[in-house]
Amino acid sequence: MENVSAYAIEVKNTLIGSVSITGTLNQVFSLHFCDLDHLIGKHPGWVPGNGEKSAVLCSAVDQILEYFAGKRKVFSIDLNIDAHTPFQQHILAITRQIPYGQTRTYSELARLAGKPLAARAVGATMANNPIPIFIPCHRVIGSDRSLHGFSAPDGITTKKILLKLEGNNLVGNKLA
Numbered sequence: 001m002e003n004v005s006a007y008a009i010e011v012k013n014t015l016i017g018s019v020s021i022t023g024t025l026n027q028v029f030s031l032h033f034c035d036l037d038h039l040i041g042k043h044p045g046w047v048p049g050n051g052e053k054s055a056v057l058c059s060a061v062d063q064i065l066e067y068f069a070g071k072r073k074v075f076s077i078d079l080n081i082d083a084h085t086p087f088q089q090h091i092l093a094i095t096r097q098i099p100y101g102q103t104r105t106y107s108e109l110a111r112l113a114g115k116p117l118a119a120r121a122v123g124a125t126m127a128n129n130p131i132p133i134f135i136p137c138h139r140v141i142g143s144d145r146s147l148h149g150f151s152a153p154d155g156i157t158t159k160k161i162l163l164k165l166e167g168n169n170l171v172g173n174k175l176a
Contacts, residue, residue, distance in 0.1 A: 007054040010036040011061050014068045015165065016158050019133075021060050025053070027080040028060050030130045033152040064133065070165065073100035075134050083130075087113070091125045098139045101166040103175060105143045119143075127151060138162040145175045 008022045018035040021028055032039050052058060056078060066072035081092050094112050098104050104112075106119040106126070115121070126137040132151060138159045142148050147170075152158035160170055169176035 007057055008036055008039065009052065009054070009057045009061055011064050014064065015161055016152065016154075019064065021057055021064070023054060023057050023060070023080070026056055027078045028056060028131060028134065029080040031132055031134060033132075033158065060134070067133065068165070077134055079131055079134060081130065081135075084125075087115070087118075087121065088125045088128075091122055092129065092135050095126070095129070095137055095140060096135045098136055100136075101168065103139045103141045103163070103168065105141055106148075107143050109140065123148070133162070136162075139166075141175060147173045147175075 005024065006022060007024065008020055011019045011021065012035070016033065018033075020032045020034055020036050020039045022030045022032070022039075032042075034042075060077050063072055063075050063077060067075070079096075081089050084092065090113050091109060094109055095104075106122045107116070109122045110116055110118040113122070122140075126140050127149060129135050129137040129151065132138065138150060147156050147159050147163075150156060150159040156173060160173075163170060163175070
């Protein structure tokens with residue numbers, strides 16, 4: 001993101017606490033499960049600009065709030081995943097297409113990417129998803145229908161909240 005102004009904006013009081021979204025005037029490049037002060041603390045020297053100046057970030061906030069209110073099932077935000085390898089970009093693009101309320105396994109995503117033996121690489125891509133929720137890695141589960149890791153601070157608990165919001169039935173750490 002050299003020579004590009006970065007902006008950040010915070011969405012407070014969601015079902016999972018505060019989230020901070022970063023991007024440019026035209027694209028979102030990350031979503032963090034924390035408030036802006038914590039985000040800036042994790043990135044010393046980075047002082048983001050005023051997020052309200054970015055129409056795409058304001059739209060992202062509106063869409064996240066609609067999602068948590070149960071009113072939005074598809075996001076229409078321009079995302080930037082250019083920093084990732086072509087394989088990771090492909091996996092993130094496939095993940096973005098998983099419909100609201102549905103899930104896919106790591107193995108299914110690997111097959112869809114034309115790399116049927118790459119389930120672990122899919123898992124690594126999910127673990128490093130820069131824009132969770134917009135790229136719904138919470139919808140990716142194990143072959144045994146169990147919930148595996150999630151990059152949010154409360155991990156599986158946050159994943160459960162998001163899956164339940166979308167109407168999935170859970171028994172313990174498995175989809176029913």
